[in-house]
Amino acid sequence: xxxxxxxxxxxxxxxxxxxxxxxxxxxxxxxxxxxxxxxxxxxxxxxxxxxxxxxxxxxxxxxxxxxxxxxxxxxxxxxxxxxxxxxxxxxxxxxxxxxxxxxxxxxxxxxxxxxxxxxxxxxxxxxxxxxxxxxxxxxxxxxxxxxxxxxxxxxxxxxxxxxxxxxxxxxxxxxxxxxxxxxxxxxxxxxxxxxxxxxxxxxxxxxxxxxxxxxxxxxxxxxxxxxxxxxxxxxxxxxxxxxxxxxxxxxxxxxxxx
Ligand SMILES: NC(=O)c1ccc[n+]([C@@H]2O[C@H](COP(=O)([O-])OP(=O)(O)OC[C@H]3O[C@@H](n4cnc5c(N)ncnc54)[C@H](OP(=O)(O)O)[C@@H]3O)[C@@H](O)[C@H]2O)c1
Numbered sequence: 174x175x176x177x178x179x180x181x182x183x184x185x186x187x188x189x190x191x192x193x194x195x196x197x198x199x200x201x202x203x204x205x206x207x208x209x210x211x212x213x214x215x216x217x218x219x220x221x222x223x224x225x226x227x228x229x230x231x232x233x234x235x236x237x238x239x240x241x242x243x244x245x246x247x248x249x250x251x252x253x254x255x256x257x258x259x260x261x262x263x264x265x266x267x268x269x270x271x272x273x274x275x276x277x278x279x280x281x282x283x284x285x286x287x288x289x290x291x292x293x294x295x296x297x298x299x300x301x302x303x304x305x306x307x308x309x310x311x312x313x314x315x316x317x318x319x320x321x322x323x324x325x326x327x328x329x330x331x332x333x334x335x336x337x338x339x340x341x342x343x344x345x346x347x348x349x350x351x352x353x354x355x356x357x358x359x360x361x362x363x364x365x366x367x368x369x370x371x372x373x374x375x376x377x378x379x380x381x382x383x384x385x386x387x388x389x390x391x392x393x394x395x396x397x398x399x400x401x402x403x404x405x406x407x408x409x410x411x412x413x414x415x416x417x418x419x420x421x422x423x424x425x426x427x428x429x430x431x
Contacts (some may be wrong), residue, residue: 175199175224176346179252180231182206184308185267188339189230189346198347204231211248214255221259227252228346229266236391238279245287253294263350264298266291267342270331270356270402272302277393288354297350301342304358304402305332307416310372314380316391322381323373324388325366328395331402332368333359334416337409356402359409365390365400368413375417 176193180186181202193200201220203209209216211231221227229252233244249266256264268288272281291298305313310332317323341357363371370382387394 174226174347175201176226176228177201177203177220177224179203179209179211179227179229179248183230183232184306184335185230185339185342188335189228189343192339192343193346196343196347211252212244214251217251217255218259221255221261224259224261226263226265226346227256227261228342229264230342233280233283236280241280241283242286245283246290249287249290253290253296257294257296262297263346264291264294264296265301265342265346266298267301267303267338268354270302270304270358270406271399274399275390275393275395277389278391280391281393297352299345299348299351300354301345302354302356302402303333303338303341304400305330306335306338307332307359307372307411307413308335310369311376311378313390314369314373314378314382317369317388318380321379322383323369324383324385325369325390326386326388326395327364327366327384328397328399329362330365330368330400331358331362331406332413333357333409334411337411341407341409356406357409358402358406360412362401363413365395371413372417 176198178186178190181190182204190200190202203220209220233241268284272284275281314323317325366382366384
């Protein structure tokens with residue numbers, strides 16, 4: 174089965190390409206690095222020729238409000254247009270658990286706009302909502318840092334390993350389109366501040382992590398369960414402590430590093 178992975182050189186995309194190839198699929202990594210640009214349309218027609226499925230795991234280089242909205246709306250419009258023209262029968266996109274509940278976040282508003290375009294396009298689709306990746310812990314901390322203090326609300330979070338995300342997205346991509354949304358999450362819940370404290374401490378990062386009910390997460394105030402999936406979420410296997418004890422990869426496979 175030919176499956177095109179948009180963002181196939183990124184954190185999730187590169188893992189997804191490997192896993193699909195291990196299972197005998199023709200997985201094509203598509204990104205500016207491989208001559209495919211969803212913002213301009215360059216290379217899309219050729220990449221999607223004879224593809225059964227396309228999986229969008231691309232990400233905006235900038236999380237700034239206008240830039241991120243422009244990225245997800247322009248890239249998704251282009252991708253849907255080329256996917257329909259190529260006769261793609263399954264359009265899969267990766268988004269974030271709680272997206273619809275957190276409209277104060279410019280990033281998640283852009284993801285909501287992306288999802289709306291997909292739902293309206295008429296191409297059979299599945300939207301996968303994943304929780305925060307373990308690999309994203311440092312980026313979250315950096316965003317929430319003032320001086321040497323990281324402020325985060327002590328709400329619940331159920332993060333997952335990028336490996337588990339790629340596995341789940343791969344299974345969905347080779348299955349039938351659900352024309353709906355599926356949630357995937359990690360096997361354990363944490364308090365947000367405690368997760369980040371553990372993650373930084375394991376990397377000998379000296380910053381203090383302080384629980385602050387009103388601290389914002391990428392611009393949004395959270396409630397106790399904003400980041401938590403419903404009870405029927407598909408759960409990954411990798412536990413945070415086990416992941417922390419793995420060696421740190423030497424080469425970058427995307428923007429987020431452990
Ligand atoms: N971080 C989290 O905790 C989290 C949680 C749930 C869902 N998600 C979602 O997961 C998705 C993937 O995230 P990630 O961390 O794997 O991303 P990433 O490592 O930053 O990779 C982004 C990919 O997008 C590609 N890309 C950028 N601009 C492009 C363009 N114009 N045309 C085609 N490809 C382009 C990049 O290609 P180049 O390298 O060539 O630029 C790269 O392959 C995102 O949509 C995000 O919303 C993230």
